[in-house]
Amino acid sequence: MSGSDKIVVEAISKSFDEMRALDEVNLTAKEGEFVSIVGPSGCGKSTLLYIIGGFVQPTHGVVRAGGKVVKAPGLDRGVVFQEYALFPWLTVSQNISYPLDRIGMPAARQREIVERYLELMGLTQFANAFPRMLSGGMKQRVALARTFAYDPDILLLDEPFGALDAQTREVMQDELLRLWRTNRKTVIMITHDVDEAVYLANRICVMSQRPGRFVAEFDIAHDTSLTREQVVLSDSYRKWRNAVWLSVREQVTGLKV
Numbered sequence: 201m202s203g204s205d206k207i208v209v210e211a212i213s214k215s216f217d218e219m220r221a222l223d224e225v226n227l228t229a230k231e232g233e234f235v236s237i238v239g240p241s242g243c244g245k246s247t248l249l250y251i252i253g254g255f256v257q258p259t260h261g262v263v264r265a266g267g268k269v270v271k272a273p274g275l276d277r278g279v280v281f282q283e284y285a286l287f288p289w290l291t292v293s294q295n296i297s298y299p300l301d302r303i304g305m306p307a308a309r310q311r312e313i314v315e316r317y318l319e320l321m322g323l324t325q326f327a328n329a330f331p332r333m334l335s336g337g338m339k340q341r342v343a344l345a346r347t348f349a350y351d352p353d354i355l356l357l358d359e360p361f362g363a364l365d366a367q368t369r370e371v372m373q374d375e376l377l378r379l380w381r382t383n384r385k386t387v388i389m390i391t392h393d394v395d396e397a398v399y400l401a402n403r404i405c406v407m408s409q410r411p412g413r414f415v416a417e418f419d420i421a422h423d424t425s426l427t428r429e430q431v432v433l434s435d436s437y438r439k440w441r442n443a444v445w446l447s448v449r450e451q452v453t454g455l456k457v
């Protein structure tokens with residue numbers, strides 16, 4: 201492992217009873233890399249992310265995060281999963297400050313950060329609400345705030361913007377880009393949205409049909425001085441989008457184009 205490898209997935213296989221979900225998957229994400237995983241539905245993307253998060257044990261293989269073998273979830277790896285629930289007995293503010301407390305942040309600083317994220321996510325009015333009082337999209341914003349706010353080195357995101365309306369999604373995507381660029385996060389993000397992957401990631405890995413393994417990889421680099429509008433209108437963006445889309449389609453349909 202080179203010094204800057206942050207996440208190393210080594211020959212991970214996972215079976216559920218007789219069903220093989222993942223087959224000898226390898227993936228390395230270096231410090232500061234933003235890797236997006238795309239692929240057909242049911243190919244094992246979420247399973248892989250759960251294994252990296254330490255929530256699911258692989259049948260074979262090993263995952264290292266920051267050089268240490270992953271055996272359980274840890275605060276070094278911030279997760280936003282589709283089904284990763286908020287704490288129902290805590291308010292929105294308390295949910296966001298929970299990991300801040302766990303990392304020992306002073307209370308005054310916690311309040312500042314919670315306020316900033318409540319505002320950014322449009323949740324200020326719901327600071328004292330409990331999760332059961334929120335819509336699905338609002339819960340997802342709280343989950344994003346909770347993870348972004350405590351600023352872990354590694355972000356593991358499974359369709360993190362899926363339940364959001366288009367406008368909020370763009371705000372959240374840009375906040376993620378800002379966090380990634382300013383703090384050199386290592387991000388692994390699953391998405392079904394090829395545009396989202398091409399806009400955000402610096403590497404896109406395409407998975408095959410189940411049992412999932414990686415079959416194609418694309419390195420992406422946008423000029424960081426461009427606005428979102430300029431990026432999505434650029435020739436290079438359109439070329440990458442087309443190439444990734446064709447690659448995913450090949451996996452979904454089995455047809456080479």
Ligand SMILES: Nc1ncnc2c1ncn2[C@@H]1O[C@H](COP(=O)(O)OP(=O)(O)OP(=O)(O)O)[C@@H](O)[C@H]1O
Nearest residue numbers: 216219221239240241242243244245246247248410
């Ligand atoms: N705990 C489990 N027990 C049994 N089978 C499971 C379990 N978790 C996942 N699977 C199965 O493993 C396969 C891969 O599921 P996974 O959710 O990882 O796919 P995915 O690529 O994330 O799908 P999607 O894109 O639709 O979210 C599926 O066939 C799923 O039904």
